Amino acid sequence: MKTYKIACIPGDGIGKEVIPAGQTVLEALAATQDAFRFEFTSYGWGGDWYGQHGEMMPADGLDSLRDKDAILFGSAGDPQIPDHVTLWGLRLKICQGFDQYANVRPTRILPGIDAPLKRCRPEDLDWVIVRENSEGEYAGVGGRAHQGHPIEVATDVSMMTRAGVERIMRYAFKLAQSRPRKLLTVVTKSNAQRHAMVMWDEIALQISREFPDVKWDKELVDAATARMVNRPASLDTLVATNLHADILSDLAAALAGSLGIAPTGNIDPERRYPSMFEPIHGSAFDIMGKGLANPVGTFWSCVMLLEHLGETQAARSLMAAVEQVTADPALHTGDLGGKATTVQVTDAVCGRIRGSGAGAKAA
Numbered sequence: 001m002k003t004y005k006i007a008c009i010p011g012d013g014i015g016k017e018v019i020p021a022g023q024t025v026l027e028a029l030a031a032t033q034d035a036f037r038f039e040f041t042s043y044g045w046g047g048d049w050y051g052q053h054g055e056m057m058p059a060d061g062l063d064s065l066r067d068k069d070a071i072l073f074g075s076a077g078d079p080q081i082p083d084h085v086t087l088w089g090l091r092l093k094i095c096q097g098f099d100q101y102a103n104v105r106p107t108r109i110l111p112g113i114d115a116p117l118k119r120c121r122p123e124d125l126d127w128v129i130v131r132e133n134s135e136g137e138y139a140g141v142g143g144r145a146h147q148g149h150p151i152e153v154a155t156d157v158s159m160m161t162r163a164g165v166e167r168i169m170r171y172a173f174k175l176a177q178s179r180p181r182k183l184l185t186v187v188t189k190s191n192a193q194r195h196a197m198v199m200w201d202e203i204a205l206q207i208s209r210e211f212p213d214v215k216w217d218k219e220l221v222d223a224a225t226a227r228m229v230n231r232p233a234s235l236d237t238l239v240a241t242n243l244h245a246d247i248l249s250d251l252a253a254a255l256a257g258s259l260g261i262a263p264t265g266n267i268d269p270e271r272r273y274p275s276m277f278e279p280i281h282g283s284a285f286d287i288m289g290k291g292l293a294n295p296v297g298t299f300w301s302c303v304m305l306l307e308h309l310g311e312t313q314a315a316r317s318l319m320a321a322v323e324q325v326t327a328d329p330a331l332h333t334g335d336l337g338g339k340a341t342t343v344q345v346t347d348a349v350c351g352r353i354r355g356s357g358a359g360a361k362a363a
């Protein structure tokens with residue numbers, strides 16, 4: 001029997017509620033079959049750790065994650081600590097330290113979810129946003145001078161490298177090629193940003209030649225937002241820069257019904273390092289500790305984790321269980337207009353996993 005070593009980093013806010021829920025459904029799934037099991041290690045990094053140690057995670061923290069098969073991450077964000085400190089001290093430290101350069105964000109309208117667009121049928125919205133996750137606007141290049149003086153200056157420079165753009169384009173074309181419609185939209189802003197984004201476009205064209213069977217087009221990021229609302233079915237796979245995709249993925253999640261549902265994978269496609277899976281919703285301090293958080297974003301992230309490990313059948317079983325649960329409005333949490341608690345949704349998903357006999361347990 002295979003053992004997968006999973007690092008769990010609940011982080012802050014509702015991360016502490018949804019990550020244990022994710023662990024529970026993964027355990028339930030493992031119990032239905034004999035092919036694999038999980039060995040979880042939890043790390044108490046985040047805002048509380050910062051309060052005690054003055055840093056979000058230990059300086060050598062990456063070393064203890066390195067031998068894991070995957071990381072399940074909750075959220076980083078604490079009202080007591082500036083956001084850029086929590087972000088750079090934990091999540092980005094892992095993403096950039098492990099060169100998880102492809103951030104993958106699938107969006108669909110799950111069964112039972114009342115999505116806000118009037119004319120959008122569930123089958124019209126089936127997207128995957130590929131976010132460049134290692135450079136661009138999040139490269140951390142910039143600085144401040146003359147602080148506190150009237151001539152104070154500050155810059156955040158978006159930095160793109162040919163190698164960085166080539167690898168994310170290749171990843172996106174490959175992903176588009178693996179999906180039934182083989183359709184890729186390259187999101188750009190090369191009309192206004194005439195250096196890096198022009199190179200981005202040139203590299204998209206260059207890489208497209210490696211994928212003659214993929215249909216692709218280009219869309220300016222502002223126009224892309226309107227197209228997502230007005231013609232959702234015209235999109236399938238999208239690739240965009242770090243910041244553009246950050247914004248588009250929130251729009252995508254909202255159009256699919258709730259930020260509480262949306263998953264992410266921070267992927268190292270070369271598998272030199274563990275990849276990291278997380279719900280996109282953030283720490284949500286307003287509802288933390290009340291048991292109201294929607295664990296579905298974490299469960300869907302667990303589906304992506306299983307896919308990454310090559311456990312396709314288990315991934316399918318978990319997604320099917322999640323969809324059976326979202327289909328029942330009595331099992332919707334507050335973000336979906338319901339009254340269900342984190343524990344009720346988690347129990348229901350575990351019940352569906354057991355009920356379906358998700359895998360064949362040998363006698």
Ligand code: IPM
Nearest residue numbers: 076077087246249264280282
């Ligand atoms: C996301 C989040 C983060 C980001 C925040 C928490 C800094 O919005 O994962 O999309 O912008 O990358």
Ligand code: MG
Nearest residue numbers: 246247249250
């Ligand atoms: Mg975001």
